[in-house]
Amino acid sequence: MPLTRRTFLAGALLGGSALFQRNTAASAGPKVEGWTPAYLKLEREGRLVQRVSQARAILEHCQLCPRRCGVNRLSGARGFCRAPAPAVVFAAHPHFGEEMPLVGDHGSGTIFFSHCNLRCVFCQNWPISHEGRGTPASDEQVADMMLDLQRAGCHNINLVTPTHVMPSILGATRIAVAKGLRIPLVYNTSGYERLEMLRILDGIVDIYLPDIKYMDARQAAKYSAGAADYPEVATQAVLEMHRQVGQLQLDRRGIARRGLMIRHLVMPNRVAGTEQLARWVAGALPKATYLNIMAQYRVEYQAYEHPEIARGITREEFLEAMEWARWHGLTNIDPHAARLRDFYRRRRE
Ligand code: SF4
Numbered sequence: 001m002p003l004t005r006r007t008f009l010a011g012a013l014l015g016g017s018a019l020f021q022r023n024t025a026a027s028a029g030p031k032v033e034g035w036t037p038a039y040l041k042l043e044r045e046g047r048l049v050q051r052v053s054q055a056r057a058i059l060e061h062c063q064l065c066p067r068r069c070g071v072n073r074l075s076g077a078r079g080f081c082r083a084p085a086p087a088v089v090f091a092a093h094p095h096f097g098e099e100m101p102l103v104g105d106h107g108s109g110t111i112f113f114s115h116c117n118l119r120c121v122f123c124q125n126w127p128i129s130h131e132g133r134g135t136p137a138s139d140e141q142v143a144d145m146m147l148d149l150q151r152a153g154c155h156n157i158n159l160v161t162p163t164h165v166m167p168s169i170l171g172a173t174r175i176a177v178a179k180g181l182r183i184p185l186v187y188n189t190s191g192y193e194r195l196e197m198l199r200i201l202d203g204i205v206d207i208y209l210p211d212i213k214y215m216d217a218r219q220a221a222k223y224s225a226g227a228a229d230y231p232e233v234a235t236q237a238v239l240e241m242h243r244q245v246g247q248l249q250l251d252r253r254g255i256a257r258r259g260l261m262i263r264h265l266v267m268p269n270r271v272a273g274t275e276q277l278a279r280w281v282a283g284a285l286p287k288a289t290y291l292n293i294m295a296q297y298r299v300e301y302q303a304y305e306h307p308e309i310a311r312g313i314t315r316e317e318f319l320e321a322m323e324w325a326r327w328h329g330l331t332n333i334d335p336h337a338a339r340l341r342d343f344y345r346r347r348r349e
Pocket of ligand 1: 063065068070083
């Protein structure tokens with residue numbers, strides 16, 4: 001089963017020592033013939049620099065995410081996410097626990113950013129996301145991480161929890177492009193994104209990897225720090241992501257080049273609204289939209305204080321979730337999820 005942002009912590013702790021170590025001995029990464037990353041076209045057209053400036057200016061009155069705190073992060077103020085203006089990075093290393101189109105043979109080049117704008121009570125990375133553990137990194141240092149991951153052979157740069165550090169990511173990308181970055185950016189987000197900010201990323205990000213966590217405003221508010229607008233915000237954000245990059249495209253090796261990959265974590269007692277999610281995807285997007293229905297919910301952080309989510313999901317809850325996807329005609333379910341479904345079915349028989 002794929003590890004995700006939620007299950008990244010254990011792997012990141014193992015690999016965290018790689019942070020800031022230059023991988024000068026690494027060989028060049030695999031080439032994707034006949035393909036150009038989106039950001040390279042934008043840079044060649046002279047438009048990437050404008051996006052960097054546009055994004056950085058937002059930090060003066062931070063409205064990067066739907067919390068819209070309005071604080072001046074450039075002068076040191078911090079908003080709901082508690083993040084400073086420069087990026088804070090917990091770890092950067094090849095990651096082999098993501099979805100197979102991202103992992104391939106050489107791993108997904110993950111950069112795990114500290115702090116978070118959503119801050120769920122069940123967060124499995126709470127020391128990083130809630131407490132902000134990590135090391136401040138300049139745009140130049142983040143660019144070096146990107147290039148090291150490319151030299152290590154990673155198939156992409158997987159930006160985990162990027163929303164609140166988007167200006168740093170764009171600045172780093174431009175520096176890295178000048179030094180030879182040529183693999184796609186994966187925007188690995190909770191889905192709590194403003195459309196205006198996503199439009200700045202149009203033509204820069206090739207692969208969007210959003211969660212859709214809830215379809216019910218009350219659940220979102222209860223378990224994600226008052227974010228009652230999450231279902232509306234996240235679904236609109238996913239539509240914008242799809243408008244930009246379309247359905248998932250793979251190269252001849254099965255590696256993701258471009259497109260939308262949606263994640264949805266099944267939660268106990270139908271808290272995540274999986275049936276509504278499957279219905280929404282089937283009605284709003286092509287039925288072949290890539291969807292990873294994930295079974296790895298576990299009780300973490302403050303989830304113990306909420307009886308409704310203070311247990312793992314049952315086999316029947318996962319099978320029910322997968323059945324809803326089938327019922328609504330979704331045809332591109334993550335293969336790991338499909339194999340787990342088949343395994344559980346055999347165990348039940
Ligand atoms: S990124 Fe942080 S400071 Fe900016 S609006 Fe969101 S929560 Fe507030």
